[in-house]
Amino acid sequence: MSEPTIDVLDGGRLLQFGLADLMRYHGPGFPGGVAHGFTVMRRAWPLLDPSGPPVRREIRLDTAFPGPGARDAFELVTRAVTEDRYAVRPEMERPELGRVRARYVFRWSYRDRTVTLQIREGFVTDEFITLARTPNRSAAQEAHLAVLKQEMADRLLAVAPDQVYDVTEP
Numbered sequence: 656m657s658e659p660t661i662d663v664l665d666g667g668r669l670l671q672f673g674l675a676d677l678m679r680y681h682g683p684g685f686p687g688g689v690a691h692g693f694t695v696m697r698r699a700w701p702l703l704d705p706s707g708p709p710v711r712r713e714i715r716l717d718t719a720f721p722g723p724g725a726r727d728a729f730e731l732v733t734r735a736v737t738e739d740r741y742a743v744r745p746e747m748e749r750p751e752l753g754r755v756r757a758r759y760v761f762r763w764s765y766r767d768r769t770v771t772l773q774i775r776e777g778f779v780t781d782e783f784i785t786l787a788r789t790p791n792r793s794a795a796q797e798a799h800l801a802v803l804k805q806e807m808a809d810r811l812l813a814v815a816p817d818q819v820y821d822v823t824e825p
């Protein structure tokens with residue numbers, strides 16, 4: 656079976672990006688964030704354009720999630736960061752979801768469609784959020800955080816995107 660890809664059209668040409676492409680572009684720093692980006696785009700694309708891959712430069716994203724791994728994944732696939740179609744909006748946070756899930760909200764727009772996705776329980780842990788938000792981490796904490804990032808990436812990639820992100824109202 657072939658690896659999943661995120662497909663977009665650019666100038667009428669099909670571009671396909673696999674997880675390895677996103678990881679090479681981002682680097683090793685935030686594999687969990689890259690996995691979030693990969694997974695949320697795979698979830699959003701069929702909802703934005705059921706007929707096939709969307710046109711790369713017509714996709715917009717507003718999100719409460721500021722993570723650099725996801726941002727780089729979105730940039731590689733959509734060019735939305737450099738073309739000002741990507742915005743981190745803290746006001747989109749959903750505190751009612753709890754501190755672990757509050758920022759994992761993504762509102763995608765494409766042509767006449769908009770879809771908002773939010774993460775389900777169980778993919779991001781309280782331990783990860785606590786450690787990631789700890790200032791002045793020790794070397795041991797950094798090493799443990801690296802393990803937690805990879806474990807989160809593994810959880811996200813082990814299931815279908817529709818098992819990770821729910822469609823919600825904007």
